[in-house]
Amino acid sequence: MRALTRRQFLAGTSLAATSVAVGGWARPGHAQGGPVKIGLVLPYTGVYAVLGESITQAMELVFARENWTVAGRKIEMIKEDDEMKPPVGIRKTEKLIDSDKVDILTGPVHSGILMGMRDKVHSSKTILIVSNAGADAISRDRCSKWIFRASFSNWQPNAPMGPWVAKNVAKEVFIAAPNYQAGKDQLGAFKETFVPAGGKIIGEDYPKLGETDYAPYLTKIRQSGAKAVYAFFSGTDAVNFVKQYDQFGLKQHVRLTGAGFLVEPDVLPAQGNAALGVVSGHFYTPLLDNAVNQRFVKEFKEKFGGKMPDGFACQGYDTAETIVRALKAVNGNTQDKDKLVAVIEKTEFESPRGHFRFDPKTHNVIQPFIYVREVKEVAGGLNNVVIDKIASVADPGTGCTLPA
Amino acid sequence: MTARVVAFAVVIVALALFPSVAGNYPVKLLQEILIWGVFAMSLDLLMGFTGMVSFGHSAFFGLGGYVAALALLQSPGALAGLVLPAAAAALVALVVGFLSIRVSGVYFIMLTLAFSQMFFAVTFQVQRLGAEDGIVGVPRPRILGVDLAGATAFHLYLVALLALLAILLWRIVQSPFGHVLRGIHENEARMEAVGYPVRRYKLLAFVIAGSVAGIAGALYTQLNGYISPDAFFWTTSGEALLMVIIGGTGTLAGAVLGAAAFILLQSLVSTYTERWMLILGVTFIVFVLFAPGGIVGTMRGAARTARAWPRRAGAARRALRRQA
């Protein structure tokens, strides 16, 4: 009996002690003049940590250029690892908003985390600049006046590819993507424009996310008689799919095309020569020859040990650039959120991807171009070389009623 | 007895008052601990008291979570938030339990694992259930006229439910029914020989554990406004097992302590070092090897040693005197 009482007592006091220690976390809101807090919810561990790092590094590049000070206030980046897991991502988002009281939130990579954090961001009136996740819904029925997207919507890289593939590659195409919302969205956008352009979908497959053995699907593709494949895969899936596609000897007979993520620099090294000749659509490639990009690539490589920036880095650059310009425009006043939102909405500048601006209808970036690229061997290794481009691609934003 | 009641009351009050001394993030962590604690306690009933090791307990957690999500999106009330998830979980537990209890040991583990993976496979693929992304934007219910969207209201609601479920499980474990379960854990053949319908008892324990796990899942959905297929994956069951073992099997309170240890490790340690999984794995291995009684077992052992000191010190002194 006494032992149990002691146990309960121990539990009670340790809980009390912890709460006192931990209560110290509840930081008071900072007064004007303190640092501007930028929160980053990104993966820093796991397969997608490469993306988290790219985005963060580009942001650091931009802030360093400004000497980490804008309108007389210091810029403070608070990074939180979301491990690509929605429960963790939502937890960290709440920490950044409630505990750290960030002025501007950025991230995430995972669309599921974005959808999970959307309501918290909206109800707490926190400004979020999405630096990757492409869930179409955020620019459509789940849009919010507080949420901007400096990266892309899943629709954007794929819709222009429909007519292009129909005209330049083949009219009989087999499409494939992992079986999750982003996969369906991306292929959906492709189908939307490919079929009216005279294209025919010979076959459609959605292997499970995280599939390691694509053999059954590749055999199906071979049997189907399709002249080309349009695919969306990213990360580990992209590596395995492209490698196995090559191993099956398909590339010679069935042209592989797809959304840019299939062959971005995060997966190209692992794919190696298997990726040669793959055609993809994306808003960026480090080989773009505009002045801002050339400077960006040069500075990025210098600062980060020769590392080549990729589309994700470009997204980070644009996110940070938007923040810097908006803060300058409001003279560092982060308390008047409505004004800050209005200013962000009107932000325009020359970005490595071209002329950057937001669509006031959806708060999504209007892609100055979607570049059609082919993987080729260039000086320094494999890269995505531009072979064509489609101008001014804006997400249709169906169902978005801003201001909301 | 009264000392125990008082201690329990103190803890509950401390938990209820926590938001007044801590910011939102620590409170959120505590709330997650409470919910996982409920989940782990239900597993402890099954594992620690009845001796049925299930690697498929996440099936009921996930089921409660999904039913709550779908129901709350239709009409946010106590029916959707608590009653339906518990009922659904109980029903499924009845079916799964009935099928699984026919085998034991390793086969029971495999079968329960298979069932939870089936749920995973379905929710992972089916678009209407959100597929890989799960269900988002789930509102909190209105219960007894109180809108639980408010932070304080929700916190008190969680603490109250934890207290009620803890008391419920404690009463079950102390009751004659609970004693039969413990008897089954110790020696099933003997209980059969004495004449108890062992299978029926095990099934009932399975159903109770399943429904409580379902409530935990429903609460999880209400806390985050979100549920995903990960809730069903076999590693979720494994993590619950981890919590029970670390806290102390067969103690109920240990399950909550284990949940606290796991969540704090996952959240706090991950802020300082990327190697939190390594630490968790090593901690778990160390516990299994050297502290099978878990935190509670170790504390009880320490308390017993502490109580025995006067006696031992006296014996030592006498021994020394004899030597001299």
Add this chain to the structure above:
Amino acid sequence: MPVPILADVFAQTLNGLSYGVLLFLLSVGLTLIFGMLDVVNLAHGSFYMLGAYAGLALIAATGNFWLALIAAPIVVGGLGMLVERTCLRPLYRRPPLDQILLTFGFIYLFEDVVKWIWGGRIRSIPSPALFSGSVTLFGATIPSYRVFVIVFGLTVAAALWALIERTRLGSIIRAGVFDAEMTAGLGINVHRVFTGVFGFGAALAALSGVIAGPIQSAYPAMGTEILVRTLIVVVVGGLGSLKGSLAGSLIIGQAETFGKAWLPDTAMLIIYVVMALVVLLRPQGLFGRPLK
């Protein structure tokens, strides 16, 4: 032009075979460990992962795939023996659950160590130069590497059969699987055999990992993903039975492959349903010992 149906089926059968062979190498180790030590080694998937990474490291260091194929399993097998000797052996007197839980803890440990050393991103493992193209057999096109995998796997299966059925060591193992106490009673140092079998099982898992590497690359989570498949194979085939492992892995390999090709939405579900049915209707699996 679309290919005739027979060639289609043949091609998918080959796919299923190459996948089944990988499962076989994994499940054999697991089933032996269970049969012998009564332990469900949940860390088995981790040995698979460690094998793939060991292969990666060895190929990077020596540029030779064949060397990696031999050395990686030896390294991981040694690690397995170490784990058994230091952590599992003290637990033999305790209920089997404790041992199972211990192996669960090792999953976290191994996965994080691998992440620590190699980082979390996916690593490509090159296939040997000898088998980097594709061949066409009876109208079915398949990478030559997968043909190698099938031939190699079946050869290993034959070698294992010879080892278990025809050698003295094999009979000791068989005896131990059948009744460990009695075998100890015969004067054989059963503990040493246990360590050996555990290490051998780990080595087989690692071999599967090295072979799988050129097909699916290496990443830290590859262990937990393949583990459930392996458990299913072992249950269907029969815990403790070598024949069962082969049968189970070939069946599951074909089931999953054809499931993906013809019934994509239900592919995942089917194998779990098969597993549940086997446990319910014939818990000892196809070739396992009948339960007492």
